[in-house]
Amino acid sequence: MNEFWNEVGGVLSAAAKALPWIVAYVALILLLLALWRGARRLFGRGPQDAMRRTVTFGDAGAVRASPLASVLSIAAIFLLWAAFTGSVLVPSWLRAPGPFVGDGRLAYTAEAPDGARDEATVTVAVRPEGETPDIASGTPGEGFAKDDAVLIRAGRATLVKVQDNDEVTAADGARIVAVDGTAMEPGGPGLDLGWGRVNVTARGTLNVAPDPGWRMEPLWLPPPESVARRLVEIAQGGYRDASLWEHLGYSLFRVVTGFLLGAIVGIPLGYAMGLSGWFRGWFDPIVEFMRPVPPLALIPLVIIWAGIGETGKIVLLFLASLWIMAIAARSGVSGVRLSKVHAAYSLGASRAQVLWHVIVPNSLPDVFTGARVAMGVCWGTVVAAELVAANQGAGMMIMAASKFQQTDIVIMGIVLIGVIGLAIDLLMRWGERTLVPWKGRA
Amino acid sequence: MTHLVIDGLSMRFRPPGGGTVEALRDINLSLERGELLSILGPSGCGKTTLLNIVAGFLAPSEGRVALDGREVRGPGAERGMVFQQGALFEWMSVRDNVGFGPRMKGMRARERAGVVDHLLETVGLGGFGDKAVYELSGGMQQRVALARCLANDPEVILMDEPLGALDALTREKMQGLVLKLWQETGKTIVLITHSVEEALLLGARLVVMAPRPGRVFRDERLPFAAMGAGQDLRAVKRDPDFALRREEILSMIWDMEEEIMGRAPNGAVPA
Numbered sequence: 001m002n003e004f005w006n007e008v009g010g011v012l013s014a015a016a017k018a019l020p021w022i023v024a025y026v027a028l029i030l031l032l033l034a035l036w037r038g039a040r041r042l043f044g045r046g047p048q049d050a051m052r053r054t055v056t057f058g059d060a061g062a063v064r065a066s067p068l069a070s071v072l073s074i075a076a077i078f079l080l081w082a083a084f085t086g087s088v089l090v091p092s093w094l095r096a097p098g099p100f101v102g103d104g105r106l107a108y109t110a111e112a113p114d115g116a117r118d119e120a121t122v123t124v125a126v127r128p129e130g131e132t133p134d135i136a137s138g139t140p141g142e143g144f145a146k147d148d149a150v151l152i153r154a155g156r157a158t159l160v161k162v163q164d165n166d167e168v169t170a171a172d173g174a175r176i177v178a179v180d181g182t183a184m185e186p187g188g189p190g191l192d193l194g195w196g197r198v199n200v201t202a203r204g205t206l207n208v209a210p211d212p213g214w215r216m217e218p219l220w221l222p223p224p225e226s227v228a229r230r231l232v233e234i235a236q237g238g239y240r241d242a243s244l245w246e247h248l249g250y251s252l253f254r255v256v257t258g259f260l261l262g263a264i265v266g267i268p269l270g271y272a273m274g275l276s277g278w279f280r281g282w283f284d285p286i287v288e289f290m291r292p293v294p295p296l297a298l299i300p301l302v303i304i305w306a307g308i309g310e311t312g313k314i315v316l317l318f319l320a321s322l323w324i325m326a327i328a329a330r331s332g333v334s335g336v337r338l339s340k341v342h343a344a345y346s347l348g349a350s351r352a353q354v355l356w357h358v359i360v361p362n363s364l365p366d367v368f369t370g371a372r373v374a375m376g377v378c379w380g381t382v383v384a385a386e387l388v389a390a391n392q393g394a395g396m397m398i399m400a401a402s403k404f405q406q407t408d409i410v411i412m413g414i415v416l417i418g419v420i421g422l423a424i425d426l427l428m429r430w431g432e433r434t435l436v437p438w439k440g441r442a
Numbered sequence: 443m444t445h446l447v448i449d450g451l452s453m454r455f456r457p458p459g460g461g462t463v464e465a466l467r468d469i470n471l472s473l474e475r476g477e478l479l480s481i482l483g484p485s486g487c488g489k490t491t492l493l494n495i496v497a498g499f500l501a502p503s504e505g506r507v508a509l510d511g512r513e514v515r516g517p518g519a520e521r522g523m524v525f526q527q528g529a530l531f532e533w534m535s536v537r538d539n540v541g542f543g544p545r546m547k548g549m550r551a552r553e554r555a556g557v558v559d560h561l562l563e564t565v566g567l568g569g570f571g572d573k574a575v576y577e578l579s580g581g582m583q584q585r586v587a588l589a590r591c592l593a594n595d596p597e598v599i600l601m602d603e604p605l606g607a608l609d610a611l612t613r614e615k616m617q618g619l620v621l622k623l624w625q626e627t628g629k630t631i632v633l634i635t636h637s638v639e640e641a642l643l644l645g646a647r648l649v650v651m652a653p654r655p656g657r658v659f660r661d662e663r664l665p666f667a668a669m670g671a672g673q674d675l676r677a678v679k680r681d682p683d684f685a686l687r688r689e690e691i692l693s694m695i696w697d698m699e700e701e702i703m704g705r706a707p708n709g710a711v712p713a
């Protein structure tokens with residue numbers, strides 16, 4: 001129980017840390033809105049819309065996404081990304097300050113068990129990864145505490161065992177009692193050095209944290225250009241024994257195959273459920289039970305049954321789309337207006353003709369809606385399944401990259417997955433518009 | 443020879459909630475070929491139920507319906523139906539809607555095109571054949587529905603408040619069209635309406651039904667349809683005789699409604 005409340009506390013403190021950033025982001029949005037309003041007023045165009053409506057607040061029909069806001073929103077994301085990763089794509093004054101690089105200095109006071117105190121100087125060279133300057137310590141200095149020279153990586157807090165070269169070491173019972181003349185306690189608060197912070201750990205060691213700056217480390221978030229560079233590199237050279245197109249192609253192939261199989265079985269199943277009480281009775285319990293089971297929850301079972309090969313993934317996607325398509329087709333059939341069916345019979349249509357000329361076309365809008373949902377779910381499911389186990393695929397790419405902390409590949413993969421998902425949905429919407437233009441207009 | 447016979451028809455519904463609704467009790471009607479019968483009555487008196495039984499969508503609890511001596515056992519192309527609204531097929535063009543019946547019978551496309559074009563002209567929709575039905579106004583959609591029904595060349599045309607959803611002006615135009623079609627095709631037509639004026643204008647014969655249970659309250663011949671087919675419907679409405687009849691029937695239905703309200707169960711005030 002205690003652990004649970006600790007977790008809750010962790011979540012809350014993470015939220016509290018994020019809060020200033022969220023407030024700043026909202027402030028940016030509101031600032032730009034105010035600027036835009038002001039500009040419109042300045043150029044003589046009031047907040048009136050093209051339809052000359054005076055009531056716009058509350059009229060849902062008057063709310064249209066502002067293209068300017070969309071452009072600014074995307075621009076803001078890229079700017080923030082570039083600024084906080086120190087990207088070369090933005091001018092240097094827009095980049096967030098990086099971590100401290102240079103030479104720092106601090107002096108510590110050690111106290112020997114006999115009460116004698118001595119001060120020594122530590123020269124700290126803070127350098128980014130890969131740079132190794134000569135750090136020659138000059139004369140070790142007077143007294144039992146000896147001067148040190150250490151190399152610390154930029155932005156990385158590091159434990160510095162300054163006492164190891166002293167005449168009376170920590171093992172002999174000497175303690176660090178002050179830094180730069182300020183008294184310090186083990187586990188106590190730190191001291192600002194101007195170029196970083198220092199504190200004494202509970203075990204008595206100096207922990208030197210050079211100023212991390214405001215930039216994200218590439219390990220967490222690489223700058224846009226390195227993601228783009230990765231994209232070009234992988235598009236040309238592939239990743240892990242397969243080209244980029246093979247990875248994406250595998251994912252798409254699984255989605256399309258699984259979805260089509262699901263539709264081929266699910267649509268007739270839905271029709272049968274919509275048209276026959278026996279079939280509805282038979283399949284209702286199965287469909288209603290399977291519908292709320294997220295396809296991701298089936299991954300372990302499918303792996304046990306079919307392994308991690310193509311079969312398993314296609315079975316999974318088949319199951320993901322099957323229920324959605326069956327329910328969509330069922331509601332399409334149930335939604336047919338009785339007068340249309342009656343009209344068709346009165347015009348001399350047979351049962352088969354009513355099915356083919358009335359019920360099936362009448363259900364198409366619902367089937368299309370279902371297909372859009374199913375494609376979305378399938379795309380999400382395939383990526384998740386590839387995260388778990390696959391030799392190729394978009395999900396496998398980002399999972400493998402994350403194991404080697406290749407964050408740029410992970411981000412590139414996420415962007416590609418998003419773009420493909422969006423493209424799939426646009427394609428489905430286009431198909432809907434061209435194939436069932438009467439949707440919503442009956 | 444009688445054409446359409448409705449003989450001792452009764453209909454009781456057993457709604458899932460329990461109880462029985464007696465929608466029709468002992469309806470007897472016979473129609474000659476080419477007769478135009480309008481059925482009038484307050485809402486809930488069983489008009490739709492009666493028409494659905496004649497169309498073959500419902501089986502009566504008692505009695506039978508026969509067309510030319512053949513008993514009705516289900517829907518058939520010899521009894522065409524025009525619904526109030528929303529019975530057109532949105533996924534088909536106007537042309538395909540009208541040609542639906544002939545197509546079901548297996549008529550060839552070329553032959554069908556002739557029939558369809560002729561009918562579209564007749565209902566005043568020449569040139570609209572390739573439009574989608576949802577692009578048409580309500581009045582035009584009902585024209586399509588009429589043409590679709592006629593394309594099958596049925597013996598009887600059953601209309602359930604076909605003009606009920608139209609605005610007054612469109613409705614008047616459509617009344618003229620119904621009369622014109624009746625005159626030109628000589629079809630037997632049963633038309634349900636809740637508008638007294640429409641019932642008087644269009645019916646060569648008028649049946650007034652009373653509710654609870656639904657039954658025939660009055661059955662009479664009318665002169666106005668014959669008049670209206672020859673001349674302007676407005677002129678018919680101005681006829682003093684017409685006004686007199688309208689008042690008479692209106693007050694009859696008014697009385698009926700009063701009576702129903704008086705009998706409303708457990709003293710509830712009806713809306």
Ligand SMILES: Nc1ncnc2c1ncn2[C@@H]1O[C@H](COP(=O)(O)OP(=O)(O)O)[C@@H](O)[C@H]1O
Nearest residue numbers: 455457463465484485486487488489490491492
């Ligand atoms: N399927 C049904 N189940 C139960 N009651 C019904 C059903 N259809 C109609 N009724 C009842 O039968 C009566 C007649 O209905 P209907 O024929 O629709 O009347 P009208 O068309 O004259 O308004 C009404 O009281 C209605 O509630």
Ligand SMILES: [Mg+2]
Nearest residue numbers: 489490491602
């Ligand atoms: Mg009715």
